[in-house]
Amino acid sequence: MTFKLTEEHLMIQKAARDFADNRCKEGVIERDRDMIHPTKLIKELGELGFMGMMVDPKYGGSGLDTLSYVLGMEQISRVDNSVSVAMSVNNSLVCWGLETFGSEEQKQKYLPDLAQGKEIGAFCLSEPEAGSDATSQRTTAIDHGDHYLLNGTKNWITNGGSASVFLVIAQTNAEKGHRGINCLIVEKDMEGFVVGAKEDKLGIRSSDTHTLLFNDVKVPKVNRVGEDGFGFKFAMKTLSGGRIGIAAQALGIAQGAYELALAYSKERKAFGKEIHKHQAIGFKLAEMAMEIEAARLLVYKSAWLKDQGEDYDLASSMAKLYASEVAMKQTVEAVQVHGGYGYVKEYHVERLMRDAKITQIYEGTSEIQRVVISRFITQ
Ligand code: CAA
Secondary structure, three states: OOOOOOHHHHHHHHHHHHHHHHHHOOOHHHHHHHOOOOHHHHHHHHHOOOOOOOOOHHHOOOOOOHHHHHHHHHHHHOOOHHHHHHHHHHHHHHHHHHHHHOOHHHHHHHHHHHHOOOOOEEEEOOEOOEOOOOOOOOOEEEEOOOEEEEEEEEEEEEOOOOOOEEEEEEEOOHHHHHHHEEEEEEEOOOOOEEEEEEOOOOOOOOOOEEEEEEEEEEEEHHHEOOOOOOHHHHHHHHHHHHHHHHHHHHHHHHHHHHHHHHHHHHHOEEOOEEHHHOHHHHHHHHHHHHHHHHHHHHHHHHHHHHHOOOOOHHHHHHHHHHHHHHHHHHHHHHHHHHHHHHHOHHHOHHHHHHHHHHHOOOOOOHHHHHHHHHHHHHO
């Protein structure tokens, strides 16, 4: 057992950290305030190979392991989570899902542009009435021989406005329940596909989260991913890996807030000394450091298991649950360490606190992670 990162891992970690500090930091407050999509930064990330990190180079990807992806996500998430969520969905839900379960034709057609960030992908599972209860899909994909006719509405879709490739989960045969669900690849310019309202959110405000509408969209059958009825399993398997990405995002948020709190506690003086020398603050920093390190071990372990080809469903749920709870708790503490300054935008910690909340909600709420974990440990 080794806890040491390889030279290659360290290089990737540094490249992502530099990108976050040198490119993402500038303008992050304004982008968050005005909900400005970080289009240019995402393109640059693609050029650096961060949008298709685990994709085989023969499909235009970087051919790296999951741990590399986690290290990249963690570093970017210290600074800008609207950038890192786009990176996460594109890498682990769209590219990984297509590469693992797509046909050769689908991989050749879609992966090269997605992996290089020339095109962005979106994963469309959630609906107005199907969030945690994901088998209750109301969107329908009715079989018409050589195509499916797609009708319905998807909600809360990350990259909804910027994506051009959409993996859409829909019910084909309601009598078969979740075994009658399919995943279809929808392209932005297909007739009947409409990008609806953009959400005005608490956090990750510059990420483009949209409602999507499908009105009699004719989707060729060759655009179905996997066998007929594989759509729900596709979503579940893909989300297991996605949760590692969101766990890494939560870890990065907590780390970012901790670094800011630590630095501030060494500058700010009260009662004649730096505030970290007061036990009330020193103890907070100690708890932050410990909980973040524990979260890091869970997140890295889940990535490692995936890289070893071992089961990672339980580990990814544990990592996502724990890291997101740490992110929420410790960003609140980081604001507290900053006192009044923490409550204003200029000091960045209030944004990280708002961003932390979504990690307890998307890609399976904390409650859903507890469902998954409890089912595993009691079976
Ligand atoms: N891998 C493979 N198959 C799986 C699986 C997994 N990890 N988990 C479940 N399945 C299979 C089951 O084996 C079962 O199939 P069979 O009947 O053939 O055996 C089928 O899926 C249904 O499973 P359950 O009976 O366990 O289904 P359930 O209704 O009890 O729900 C759940 C399971 C875990 C709660 C699931 O509904 C779930 O994960 N819900 C949360 C959905 C979610 O994460 N949404 C996030 C939206 S995407 C997003 O947020 C992206 C973004 O934009 C950032």
